[in-house]
Amino acid sequence: MSNKANKGSFRIISGKYKGRKFEFLPSSDLRPTPDRLRETLFNWLGQVIDRKTCLDLFSGTGSLGLESLSRGAQKVTFVEKNFEHFDKLKGYLKKLGTIEDISIINKDVLAWLDEANDEFDLIFVDPPFYEQLAEKVLLKIKTKSLLAKSGNIYLEVEKDLDLSFLENNWEVIKETNSGKKQYLLLKEK
Template sequence: MKEKKGEIRIISGKWKGKKILFNLSSDLRPTPDRAKETLFNWLGQDLKNLDCLDLFSGTGALGLEALSRGARKITFVEKKKSYLQEIKKIISDMGEIKKCDFFLEDCVKWVENFQLEGAYDLVFIDPPFKKNLIYKLLENLIQKKILVDKGRIYFEYEKVLELKLPGTVTILKEKNLGKKSYVLAEITYPSS
């Protein structure tokens, strides 16, 4: 796939206004600024003490925005090596490498193999739309208890796809922009 230079912009936080060049290929669709602004307005501007998971990281735009807004830790999971290397270089150049973990792996497999309960407060999921992976990922996140109770999940999906959610997932906010839907949801675990 042919790559071209693209730009992602940090909207707020300590790197507010910073523009980051990223090699974009036709299989990569970074979250638009308008959707990022909406998401981070929903979450609140300050993400201090939150541990975040960025699945299907791509450009790392969501994880970078969370880091800029004070997140304690970001874990990036991406199966394309060149994307993950680029994210790692950007974060290294910003001097924040110690706050991040990087995994070169298929996101579905990574979640299936994850072992630490309650590791994350917030998960970003931006999968390839054509594969319709949201339900399977949410089920696995719940089964593995990867999020804390009342943990939040942000995901994007193409409106033409049917959205089916596991019973313990509650939609808090939803917005449609063009052909895409953007959702902030919360996971509640049943009492044991």
């Protein structure tokens, strides 16, 4: 019996690494952003990725950061607490043969944000669902001024999450939902 039946996969949609496929072992805390929704996100962003710095928080498979890298991001920083996911992501990067424009950090996102000082043009925030992390992460990003003035945040959260915490600091530029998830593109007010 093949072990392939127990694996999930994702592919890079566009750019330098277009068509490259990556396999992962499904787990309850791993939800790679589906191809169709990644395509929607990058259509929202247009050409904004080229030569930009990106931060992929709660990286998991790293599909968002890898897609950014493929589309010309200058630098991508991945932060993933789970060592198995972190190790698998390192393997993906080695498979691509590119690590010079990459930082990959195996650490709790909130702890890492406490130490972070760099500014990013695009920040992906895809926290585990039902752990009330989105508000805490966005507050740290705002407080530490980690988002560049013309930067954007992509937020992927559970559909039933109360988003009233966005009202004072964040403007929703685009949004959509699918199944049990909602997807938002934000900018600072």
